[in-house]
Amino acid sequence: MPFENYGVLAGTLHRHFRDDPDDQGRWFHVHLEVDTPAGRYACAIDVDSKHSSIGVQWKVFTLYPSVLEPVDAPSPGYHDLARASGSGALDYLRHPALADRTGFLFRRRPPRWLQGLLDRLSPPRPWISGSYLEASQALEPILVPGRQVLVFGEPFDEGLGMHNVHQNQGDPYGTQWWDDNGIWQDGATLVRRPDGRYDVFLSRFSTQADATDQDGHPLPPH
Template structure:
């Protein structure tokens, strides 16, 4: 199957908040409040859960603007996206945008440098286990002074907001696997005051980083 709805919210940050760590629901979130023409949207980023399922996060710095042109050209507001590689949708495992740029630069070509670049840019590299605070501290730091936000995920069914702002594929058998699909991952792409594009991505540790064309783990 897949998410019932998917898209991207384009807007500017009004404020960032953390849920009360002593009073929250099934998941603990950082919340971005994003201004768009229809009003303020609440965007919930999962960073922890009392159920014992670990959350992981990853930052990808210096995204290639040419690969982000389709979404970057969108007007502020909510935009539904088809789950395809040409719509502007993101996919943690398949999207060249989320490889970032080479982490190592060498004037002379070298097989070792090429290998290091491939590792650094791999979607399997750089995942950090969230303690909630470490993930939210990084996200808040990147949000400070940002120019624009692009929040990918599913729209709230009631009110203005975006959830499922995390990887939406690779779930093990269970209550969430029916929502898996490719080219429908959530995440936050932040345009800094200088115009740099950086991605903040999250996943649940049991989600596989190797999936088939239906987004199911292999």
Template sequence: MVVQDYGVWKATPVRYTFEGRDQDSISPHLSLFYTDNEEGEGRAAINIKSGDRQESRLAYWTVPNFTHPITDKLSALSPGFALLADTPEQGPDGLALDFIRGNLFNRGSGRILPHDVDGPNNDILDELKPLLDRALAAKATVYIFGSAFDNGKGIHNVHQNQGNPARFSRDNGVFQDGALFLGFEDHFEAVFIGFASQAVHTEDGPGDDAGQPIPRTGYRTWANFLAPEAREADKEGAEIADSPVLIAEALVNPEGPDGQPGAAPETVTLHNRSDLNVDLDGWKIRNRAAQEQPLPAGLTLAAGKKLVVEVPKAPLSNKGGTITLLDGKGLKVHGVSYTKEQARARGGTVVWAN
């Protein structure tokens, strides 16, 4: 755990300021001010430009209607800062965030954005300001993940904190990513920010390897992954660039006619959307608790076909969870999440749009 005082702040936003290119062109921030049950205002210092001189742009994802098992845990928090390091909330089944392992968003839906340039809808400020204006007008609740600073009244590192290049590798770790969630009256919205120079795949660990890029040299960055030409070829082109095989649906804790669970095996359905056969030798399916189900040795998924895989070694919780597909090198190919409500609907069948 290398990000100090990592946790989440539940509060009410009151105002924000930001530094444009004329105020700070090197290390600008957007400052979101908030109140909780304690006296005084707190400040979230949100990076709006990378300190990497060769690649200063950001990777940005926004989810307008965020559904994930973490939302129940967020709603249950009390106002104020909750320290997550070295607690049961740390790790794959807790509140701590991991962009790569938590399946919080569709990776291919992101954008690579500069700090502040002329024109509409083409930089990070164009994305953040309207969202925060709506949150302020609606008196939404904010949940800010990062690390506490300024004698415990501020929070920063509100971005991905793994996969950094060598210069910033000391900050790398797993389950310590920052993000911003907005709780409106009837839904959640989420904002995830990374640096374009960070790695798409990182080491699970343990020890100093955790959160380091895979491989250490020549790794794929978000800038590579979210290349404009890939997005134009297919709206999920970045996902397909890793593999054409996606998780299409799952049968979670299925019930029998008498309403009792365990009437049928839990399954995950994979879909090969390409016109080529895909070798699945060595691939695995991982659940939220990091349990893994190896696929049968020598398996090939034919072009355009679906494959139903039983997952007894990676049971799927009916309380919500994540499902991740790993290739033969252990790299994430695709990932999805589901809530307790989704698991209860349709006899336990959860379907994702592909």
């Protein structure tokens, strides 16, 4: 089943820190502490396992707030979002500001003239693959204490916190995450710059598909 609860947390970044190194093979996180009127939220940003063969992929880029409407400047605190287009929810494969046009809209590479036009209008943002350490190092420069942040994902069942701050669709059949697949429920970390734009960090795991059906399950390869 898709997430029962999905939304965005808006607040002020207090600090961030990494998991302590150990040999337990846990999923590795960069942790954010975000201040809101309700209290300080703990946000766990997955950047893969220290011993996993799955691998992590990420993107870092900048967006104008208008592309995030209607959640471009939410009031501080947690806000539930409907898992649907137009609600403010994010979908890496369907949101016009995030989607890989070639992979989702066309299912195959478009004609060269059209690809050139699309690239000029909105430059492609390829996924970067690497280790949990490289992913952490890519995320941390945008985490400036005192700046406004938006954290999209699933709220904790108990206490103030957010997790599943990554792609939440496209997991393969037979995995423990298959039942969590769903569209318009992807996670992300956004930090507001002094000029009003947002620095954006997206992450996913290398086993997650880049084309999914309306249930968020992987589409068969062509």
